[in-house]
Amino acid sequence: MIKVIKSGIQLTIQDLGRVGFRHLGVSRSGSLDTYAHIIANRLLNNTDNAAVLELTVGLCELQFQCDTVIALHGADLKATLDGHPLYPGWSYPIKAMQTLKFATGRGGSRAYIAVKGGIECPEVMGSKSTDLGAAIGGFNGRALQSGDVLAISPYTKPWLCNKGALTPPKRNIIRLHVGPHYELLTPECINAFCDTAFTINSNSNRMGVRLDHKNADIMQHTLSLPSVAVAPGSIQLPPDGNPIVLLNDGQTTGGYPLIAHVIEADLHQFAQFRTADPITFKFVSLEQANAAKNKLDAHLAQLKLSLSRYWD
Amino acid sequence: MSMIPSIKILTNSSLLFDVSHYSEPHILATQKKLWALAQYCKNSNEFIDLVPAMNSLTLYLKSSEMLHKWHNNLAKLWEEVDDYPFDSQHHQINTYYQGEDLDYVANYHQLTIDEVINLHSKELYHVLFLGFVPGFPYLHGLNSRLFTPRRDNPRVSVPKGAIAIGADQTGIYPEDSPGGWHIIAHTDACLFDSKAANPCLFKPGDTIEFVPVKGVSND
Secondary structure, eight states: OEEEEEOOSEEEEEOSOOOSOGGGTOOOOSOSOHHHHHHHHHTTTOOTTOOEEEEESOOEEEEESSOEEEEEEESOOOEEETTEEEOTTOEEEEOTTOEEEEOOOSSOSEEEEEETTOOBOOOBTTBOOOBTTTTBSTBTTBOOOTTOEEBOOOOOSOOOOOOOOOOOOOOSEEEEEEOTTGGGSOHHHHHHHHHOOEEEOSSOOSSEEEEEOSOHHHHOOOOOOOOEEOOTTEEEOOTTSOOEEEOTTSOSEEOSOEEEEEOHHHHGGGGTOOTTOEEEEEEOOHHHHHHHHHHHHHHHHHHHHHHHHHHO | OOOOOEEEEEETTEEEEEOTTSOGGGHHHHHHHHHHHHHHHHHTTOEEEEEEETTEEEEEESOGGGHHHHHHHHHHHHHHOTTOOOOOOEEEEEEBOOOTTHHHHHHHHTOOHHHHHHHHHSSOEEEEEEOSSTTOEEEEOOOGGGOBOOOSSOEEEEOTTEEEEEBTEEEEOSSSEEEOSEEEEEOOOOOBOTTSSSOBSOOTTOEEEEEEOOSOOOO
């Protein structure tokens, strides 16, 4: 068991998301930083889809009520175990009654806490992920609060793995596919979109990231389109000219023009941006998008291989 | 219906099949073809999600390796799917026509309450697609005499089960949600239950009729 002493800004149970129900209006949910999620699980020899805790910004305190092993990944939110510092990218054996605390950090937004065997909770529509909008999955469909107790299976064997995993480099140049409504927008609008230095708006969350910039007047439009399916990574351009990057809790259809779509390999970067972080966009070819994806996959495969000798 | 569909690569694993440029009178006929196309694609077992919207279908592939195959084949499939069968259910929705805005809608159109109820309940509606929240159906079939501009001030909370009209659409709210449509009725029908084997009552392509019921909704 894990007892939540302090839940911090937002603490939720997430796996890799709920798929196969978008035609019914059900969002994906799931860890925003899928890459950190998978690495944390691989450090424990969990399945990739095992449920983890996603902590936003920090200020959280958890008490373990049984022996286990944890792995941290994602943002360095200054974790300590009974006062001793822990670092993202490593696994740590835990004794019952030890306390894991997070302060906060400047390097990113979301930390992932994987537990040996995964966080246990009922699957809803094939996933343990918390969907905050629909109030389903995870812990009673909501973010965790102080006093909540999470089920885990104790792990008492010696823990021999002393290997860590690198945190992937942060990118501020986000690579994009051309969106389906690109041609409906004016060349001035598209040029401004490519040339503008955007910053992350504070009104961003698991549904989407809003962007601030100085060229909203150039990017304004009056297009009204029939509803079309949207997905995590879709970039909508509302009439006010301020783009929105949809993330995992975003809705399934929308009526705003889709100017672009974030390539799969870069989408996880949005999990870690903080308010006022600068970003720019760059359109790339399908081949470049595939190459970027293959590079990440190769990194994950290499990690799996280098850890495998500990599990045999 | 001889216009050429627009087929666009969205990402290395998703495609947009768009026929929304077909003319207005064909919305339902076009959408029926899209449901058939979606069913055909679903049966291939090569997709994670197939999401219809307004006269479009977005296809999310399991593997990026299949992208070009489907991109190349969809136009030809579109010509062949007319008679392809798709799953569809008919739903009779018990409807208590006592909504908060029923009087407003009647006055707006200079109709009696009974005329509004009759116009709304005699039509057969099609679930074009779902979205907004889980289980929320975008319906086709509202009589044009009931088209009503959305409320100036959206409600912070429209109750679960509310049946409402917004512009040329009518719909049912699966859960308490903010909303700007006019509430004309309520139903006890459960549109979304995440623990049920089929969590959503409706799926794209289903048909609905609103059956007027006397008395007061339990909700």
